[in-house]
Structures are given as C-alpha cells and as structure tokens.
Amino acid sequence: MGPFSAMSADGSEAQDRFAHLGINTARPLILRCKTVLLGASTTGKTSIAHVFQGGAQNFPKNYNMTVGVDFMVKRVNIPETNVIVEMYVVDCGGFPICQDMMKPHWESANAVMLVYDVSNTESFLSLGGWYEQIKKVRADTAITGVVIASKMDLAERPGTVTEEQGKRLSTERGLEFFEVCAHRGSVDAPFHFLAEVFYQKYSDRKGELEKLR
Numbered sequence: 001m002g003p004f005s006a007m008s009a010d011g012s013e014a015q016d017r018f019a020h021l022g023i024n025t026a027r028p029l030i031l032r033c034k035t036v037l038l039g040a041s042t043t044g045k046t047s048i049a050h051v052f053q054g055g056a057q058n059f060p061k062n063y064n065m066t067v068g069v070d071f072m073v074k075r076v077n078i079p080e081t082n083v084i085v086e087m088y089v090v091d092c093g094g095f096p097i098c099q100d101m102m103k104p105h106w107e108s109a110n111a112v113m114l115v116y117d118v119s120n121t122e123s124f125l126s127l128g129g130w131y132e133q134i135k136k137v138r139a140d141t142a143i144t145g146v147v148i149a150s151k152m153d154l155a156e157r158p159g160t161v162t163e164e165q166g167k168r169l170s171t172e173r174g175l176e177f178f179e180v181c182a183h184r185g186s187v188d189a190p191f192h193f194l195a196e197v198f199y200q201k202y203s204d205r206k207g208e209l210e211k212l213r
Helices: 012-021 045-054 096-108 121-125 127-138 163-172 188-211
Strands: 005-007 029-038 069-077 083-092 111-117 145-150 176-179
Touching (some): 029 096, 111 127, 145 163, 163 176, 176 188
Parallel strands (some): 029 111, 111 145
Antiparallel strands (some): 005 029
16 A cells, blocks of 8 residues: 555546536545554554444444454545545554564554553553554654544543643654543544545645646
C-alpha cells in the first residue's frame, strides 16, 4: 500500500447534466489510510477498533487477547467534500513475541495510534518503548499519529494516569492526544482526526504535483 491509495470514477456525463441545477453528482473519491494500533496487551485496542467499526453494540462482551494482528475497515466521510477515507485498521497484539509479524505493517502504515489504559500506569510507561520501536522501523519517515487514553470510565480510580501526563507525552513526540471509552461507545474522534489529516496530506501532495505540470 503506497503513501496515498485512491479509487475514483469520472461521472462527467452526470455532472454536465445536472450542473445547472447546482447538484453535486460527482462520484466519491476513496482514499485508503492504513492505521496501526499499538500498545501493551489489555489496553483496549481491540475494543476500540470493534466499536469504531460497528458502534457501541460491537463492544466485546468477552475478552479475547489479540495474538498477532487483526484487521477491520470502516469508511469516514470528509465533511464538505466528495471524499471518503477508508480507514484500514490493523490491531496489533501487545506481546513482544509478535513484533516480527507486525513490523511490515508498521513500515507501510499511514498513521499510528499509541494506546494506553488510564488505570494501568505500566501500559502508559510502555508507550515510550512502542514509539521508539516504530520510529526505528520507519527510519526517517515522519510519523503521523495520536496517543489514546483508553478506558476513561475507569479514570476516577486512585492512581490513574492523569490527562496532563498523557498530553505531555503526546506533545513531546509531536502527536495529538485523545481520550476514549469503548464501553460507552466514544471512540470515533481520533479516527476522524487521522482521516482528515490523511485527506489534507493527499490534497497538499496533489497540489504540488499539479504545479509541476
């Protein structure tokens, strides 16, 4: 999968027929954004992915630990455009033994989500190691991504990771910070953010190429 994968259809005849009516009949442009979810096991990565794909009713009732990788896809509409970003989500298991299997996905990813459990300090502290691993694999390639504080329904427990700690880690690594709760069905914001960033990068690159013509 290249930096920008897209599918489009002409639709020019329909556009000409209805243009005088002010009706936008352009067929959607579909961009594909490969996004990897990284973090320690039991941080809620799989629940986040499932709820993003199918809503709160998709929250797993039984816990099944991801070994290796799992995949799912959901389309995100970019407001005020005819563009759809197809979020191709790669849920990576949190075991070090699986990392050789996951690295090809890290190399080809368009975006990264670093996930920790707010009620588990160790999962938060491990994010630095995950970030360094993906940075090493990607060499000089810029990392577009977010840090996700998961399981916000547990945020009132004693000894949880604070919002300030999460934001500080994100800022230090040039990433955006989001708080989510799969149990409550609140997970869409970071995915929509990454979809819009991906679309903007595509638009910028397209503009640069058009100037060279």
